Amino acid sequence: MNQATGKLITGGETIDFELSRSALQARRNVKWNQYEADVLPAFVAEMDFAVAAPIQTAIERIxxxxxxxxxxxxxxxxxxxxxxxxxxxxxxxxxxxxxxxxxxxxxxxxxxxxxxxxxxxxxxxxxxxxxxxxxxxxxxxxxxxxxxxxxxxxxxxxxxxxxxxxxxxxxxxxxxxxxxxxxxxxxxxxxxxxxxxxxxxxxxxxxxxxxxxxxxxxxxxxxxxxxxxxxxxxxxxxxxxxxxxxxxxxxxxxxxxxxxxxxxxxxxxxxxxxxxxxxxxxxxxxxxxxxxxxxxxSQPWLDAVMAHLTKARDLVTEVLRTEVSDVRFHVPEATYLAWLDCRAIKQTGSAFQFFHDQARIAFSAGETFDPACAGFVRLNFATSMPILREILDRVVGSVKQTA
Ligand SMILES: Cc1ncc(COP(=O)(O)O)c(C=O)c1O
CATH class of the missing domain: 3.40.640.10 (Type I PLP-dependent aspartate aminotransferase-like (Major domain))
Structure with missing residues (x-):
C-alpha cells in the first residue's frame, strides 16, 4: 500500500481505497445522496471503492x-x-x-x-x-x-x-x-x-x-x-x-x-x-x-479489498472497545457491517436518530432489521480510513457527551 496515496497496486491494477469525500458525493448513488451533505453515510451495503479493472474493462467494451x-x-x-x-x-x-x-x-x-x-x-x-x-x-x-x-x-x-x-x-x-x-x-x-x-x-x-x-x-x-x-x-x-x-x-x-x-x-x-x-x-x-x-x-482485487476491510474492522473494534464501552458489538466474521448495540447510551428515541442528530452520521436503523431493535444501528465500514476515522470520532464524541 502506498501510504501517501492510499492506493494499492496488485497484479498491475491500482485500487483506490481513498476516494475523496467530494469524489464520492459526485456519484449519483443512494449512499452519498440520500442525506444532507454534512451527514456521513454508513448505511446501505455498498463500498466506497472503485471497481476491479476487469469489470470496468468489460463494461467499457460494451x-x-x-x-x-x-x-x-x-x-x-x-x-x-x-x-x-x-x-x-x-x-x-x-x-x-x-x-x-x-x-x-x-x-x-x-x-x-x-x-x-x-x-x-x-x-x-x-x-x-x-x-x-x-x-x-x-x-x-x-x-x-x-x-x-x-x-x-x-x-x-x-x-x-x-x-x-x-x-x-x-x-x-x-x-x-x-x-x-x-x-x-x-x-x-x-x-x-x-x-x-x-x-x-x-x-x-x-x-x-x-x-x-x-x-x-x-x-x-x-x-x-x-x-x-x-x-x-x-x-x-x-x-x-x-x-x-x-x-x-x-x-x-x-x-x-x-x-x-x-x-x-x-x-x-x-x-x-x-x-x-x-x-x-x-x-x-x-x-x-x-x-x-x-x-x-477479479479475485486479486477482492483479496486486496479484504485486506483493507480487515484493517477497517480492526480499527472499529479498537476504537469502540477502548473509547465507548456503551456501544457493544461482536467483531463480524464476514461482511463489512457491524451490528452495534447502543442500548446503554443515555438517549431518547432510536439509536439511528441519536447518531443522525448528534453525530451527523446515517447508519442503518436497527428497527428496520427487527422492530425490537431500535436501540441498535448497523455500521457500514467499507470506506476509506480517513472517512472511517471521522465516523468513529463522531460516534465517540456524541456518546461521550451523553455521559
Ligand atoms: C443479505 C442480502 N441479500 C440481498 C441483498 C440485496 O441484493 P440485491 O441488490 O441483489 O437485491 C443485500 C443487500 O445488502 C443483502 O445484504
Whole structure:
C-alpha cells in the first residue's frame, strides 16, 4: 500500500481505497445522496471503492462498441455464461458442485427471495426467519401475506446464536419455508457446520423449503469459512434454493445480475409451476459481463479489498472497545457491517436518530432489521480510513457527551 496515496497496486491494477469525500458525493448513488451533505453515510451495503479493472474493462467494451442488441456469449444465451461463472466459482471456492440446468439467472436477490416464497407457500403459511435480519426478507414475508415466525439471534456474550428450542411447536405447524441468510446480515455471523447441520435437521424434520441467501459469502474474514447450505448433502440440496450474486463482494449492486440455484430438478420444476421462467425477466448484458469478469478475473482485487476491510474492522473494534464501552458489538466474521448495540447510551428515541442528530452520521436503523431493535444501528465500514476515522470520532464524541 502506498501510504501517501492510499492506493494499492496488485497484479498491475491500482485500487483506490481513498476516494475523496467530494469524489464520492459526485456519484449519483443512494449512499452519498440520500442525506444532507454534512451527514456521513454508513448505511446501505455498498463500498466506497472503485471497481476491479476487469469489470470496468468489460463494461467499457460494451459501451465502446455500442453493443446493445440481444446478446449471445460463446455461441450461447447469456444465461449460460452467468451460470458457468457461478458454477466455476462455487467449485473452486467452496468445493460445491452445481448443475448448469439448475442455475437460473435473475436480476436481483430480493426478487430471488420473493419468487420462492410465492412458489413454495400460500397466504397464511408460516415462514421462519432468524431475527434481526436484512429488512426485505421481512417485507417478502409480510407483503405476500405469509406469517413471519421469528427465530431470535441471541447474544451469548461472544457471538449471536440461535436455538430451535425457542420455537414453539405450535408456531411451526403451518411453516413451509426457512429463510436463511448466511453469512448473516446484520450480525456478521458465518454459521459453523454444526449450526448449519442443526438447521438441516430442523428443516428435514418439518419438511421445509430453505431459501438460502449467500450474497455475503465472498466477504468472509480469516479464521472463518463459508459453507453453502445446499452442499451439506443431497437431502438438504433437494429442498434448498440458493441465492447469490457478485454484486456485494465486487461492489456492483446497480448492475442487477444474480442467480437462483435449485438443489434438484424436482424443486426447480415445482418452482416453475407457479413462477414461469419468463416472469423472472432476464439479466442486463452489462450486469452479465460485469458478473462474469468479477467471478472469473477479479479475485486479486477482492483479496486486496479484504485486506483493507480487515484493517477497517480492526480499527472499529479498537476504537469502540477502548473509547465507548456503551456501544457493544461482536467483531463480524464476514461482511463489512457491524451490528452495534447502543442500548446503554443515555438517549431518547432510536439509536439511528441519536447518531443522525448528534453525530451527523446515517447508519442503518436497527428497527428496520427487527422492530425490537431500535436501540441498535448497523455500521457500514467499507470506506476509506480517513472517512472511517471521522465516523468513529463522531460516534465517540456524541456518546461521550451523553455521559
Ligand atoms: C443479505 C442480502 N441479500 C440481498 C441483498 C440485496 O441484493 P440485491 O441488490 O441483489 O437485491 C443485500 C443487500 O445488502 C443483502 O445484504
Amino acid at each position: 459501451v465502446r462498441d455500442g453493443d446493445y442488441g440481444y446478446p449471445q456469449r460463446d455461441g450461447k444465451r447469456v444465461d449460460a455464461a452467468v451460470a458457468a461463472a457461478f458454477i466455476a466459482r462455487m467449485k473452486t471456492h467452496y468445493g460445491w458442485d452445481v448443475s448448469p440446468d439448475l442455475v437460473v439467472p435473475i436480476s436481483d436477490l430480493v426478487q430471488g427471495t420473493f419468487a420462492p416464497i410465492l412458489a413454495f407457500s400460500d397466504p397464511g403459511d408460516g415462514v421462519i426467519l432468524q431475527t434481526p435480519n436484512y429488512p426485505p426478507f421481512r417485507e417478502a414475508i409480510t407483503t405476500t401475506e405469509r406469517r413471519l415466525i421469528s427465530l431470535p439471534m441471541r447474544d451469548d456474550g461472544t457471538r449471536h446464536v440461535f436455538d430451535f428450542g425457542e420455537l414453539a411447536p405450535a408456531a411451526c405447524k403451518d411453516a413451509r419455508i426457512f429463510v436463511l441468510c448466511n453469512p448473516q446480515n446484520p450480525t456478521g455471523r458465518v454459521f459453523r457446520r454444526d449450526e448449519l447441520l442443526a438447521i438441516a435437521r430442523f428443516v428435514i424434520e418439518h419438511d421445509l423449503i430453505v431459501v438460502s441467501d449467500e450474497i455475503h459469502s465472498d466477504l468472509v474474514y480469516a479464521g472463518h469459512r463459508h459453507i453453502p447450505f445446499a452442499s451439506l448433502g443431497p437431502d438438504v440440496a433437494a429442498r434448498t434454493v440458493t441465492l447469490n450474486s457478485a454484486t456485494k463482494s465486487f461492489n456492483i449492486p446497480g448492475l442487477r445480475c444474480a442467480v437462483l440455484a435449485f438443489g434438484s430438478d424436482a424443486l426447480r420444476a415445482r418452482f416453475h409451476k407457479r413462477i414461469p421462467a419468463r416472469l423472472l425477466g432476464g439479466c442486463n448484458i452489462i450486469g452479465v459481463d460485469a458478473t462474469v469478469a468479477a467471478w472469473m478475473e
